[in-house]
Amino acid sequence: MKNVTFLIADGVLKPSGLFGAIEVFEKANQFYEKQGKPPFYNIQLAGRDLRQKLLNGSFQLNIMPLDAIGKTDLILFPSFDHQHDFGIQTSGEMLDWVTQQYHQGTELASLCTGTFLLAATGLLKGMPCATHWQAADYFRELFPGLDLQTSKVITEHQGLYTAGGGNSSLNLVLYLVEKYSGRETALYCSKVLQIDIDRTSQSPFILFEGLKDHKDPAIRNVQDYIEQHVSERLTVEQLATHCFMDRINFSRRFKKATQLSPADYIQRIKVEAAKRSFESTGKQINEVMYDVGYGDIKAFRQTFKKIVGMTPGDYRSKFNKAV
Template identity: 60%
Template sequence: MKEVSFLLTNGVLKPSSLFTAIEVFEKANQFYTERGERPFYKIEMVGSDLTQHLQNSYFSIQATRDIKSVGKTDCIIIPATEYNKTAIRDSSEMIAWIVQQYKEGAEIASLCTGAFLLAATGLLNGKECSTHWKAQEAFMQLFPDLQLCTDKVITDSNGIYTAGGGLSSLNLVLYLVEKYNGREVALYCAKLLQIDIDRHSQSPFIIFSGQKEHHDEEIKMIQDFIETNIEEKMSVDQLADRCDMNRVNFSRRFKRATRTSPIEYIQRVKMEAAKRSLESGRKNVNEVMYSVGYVDIKAFRNTFKKVTGITPWEYKTKFGQA
């Protein structure tokens, strides 16, 4: 029997990722019990503070065991949590416990913003990792040296796993079930819970709102210009001229402020506008292309797919109004 320990962290837990992840493992156990076999997983909730509050809820949840009493576990799941510097600082005992369990052979998986606590352990150093795309800025402020890939739903490196945000983190739980039990069991869980088992990217769901949590007012002015002139073709040289800088200095300053190159920022802003137009259903793909300053359908398609992971036509089918 494989022991799976859901860690009730010191932050405020987000119940959706916790309860649905537990249910995936329970459905895997059901697969075996329906065949007259023993359950494969022993599921428990552990923590250092045995009672935890849940985000936007009127109730709390209680751990079954204190981490001090857990001698050895096979897999630790860190659910989504509201995390900040204070919560991480108050989690030193939990961080040490995670590191020790990993050294003793446990695998560690974070769901959504659970990646903040996992990052604080140092176990993600030198590895790709993911979290909810909306938490990207906060994550990079706390852990600027980590290789954050918010387009990915799952990362896997030497027994350390991270997942994207929201319910897409269930794809990591299915990934673990498939690894431990095989494809048949994972498909059984996915079908019962109606989860898209082959989702690999968060990109179609990302809402780009521009990185403006900086103090460079001149760069903010350029960002505003880009966002209010999406129908125009614009170059980095033109933007540099607007603030009397040469191209190289402007590009460095822009990336230092936004963590994004000017070209990438222009593309992200234009593709976000294109996504909104495709969602409304009132324009066809060519009309949307012209409205964001593109005239070459191949260039538009390639840029759109680079940003969202799917083509404009696929996006319109998936998210557009019928």
């Protein structure tokens, strides 16, 4: 039997992530029972009692204290809302307990923004990690030295697992079920709960929003210019001239403000425009390519797949209902 412990910290919990993950383990237990075997997963909630607010009410989670848990095999960090620092400031005692458990052989897994709490243990240093793409900037602000990989659905290294946002967390739980119980059990959970078991990237779901939260008005002006001229074949030299800078100085300031090179930023803006077109129009791939300033279909396809994680045709088929 595997002892699976969900760490409930202070903060605003996202119930769907917690209960969804619990349900995957419960379906795995159901699969064992259908074969005449005892349940394999013992599910526990540890930390502090939490009164959870909902839109028109609330519910109470009754949690086991940490000293009642003893040794556990797996600790999962559910996701919390960032307005409360994801529970970091009030969870020092819990994180010390988690670190001690890890050094005794317990594996740790974070779901969505639960990665903030896992990162606060210091255990992710030098290891890849993932979280919801919308929380990426704040994560990098709090943990600038960590290797955050926003396109990843799942990362795994030395018994530490992290998941991207939303339903990506369920992909991580399925991954853990497959590791502990085998492919057949994981497929059963996937089919019953209708989860895409082998999804590996959250790139198709990322909305590129421009990275304008900085204090360089000249660079923000260039960003607006790029958005307004998305159909043109823009060059770095052209943009540098637009804001009366030489190329080297412009490139340096642009990357300092946005964390991307000007060329990468142009590609991201053009691909985001292409995504919107694929989602909302019936245009063919070549038409969209020309609309966003590309003249080479091979280059467009390669750039699109590199950023989005799937081909233009696959993206169009997945996100445009009219196709």
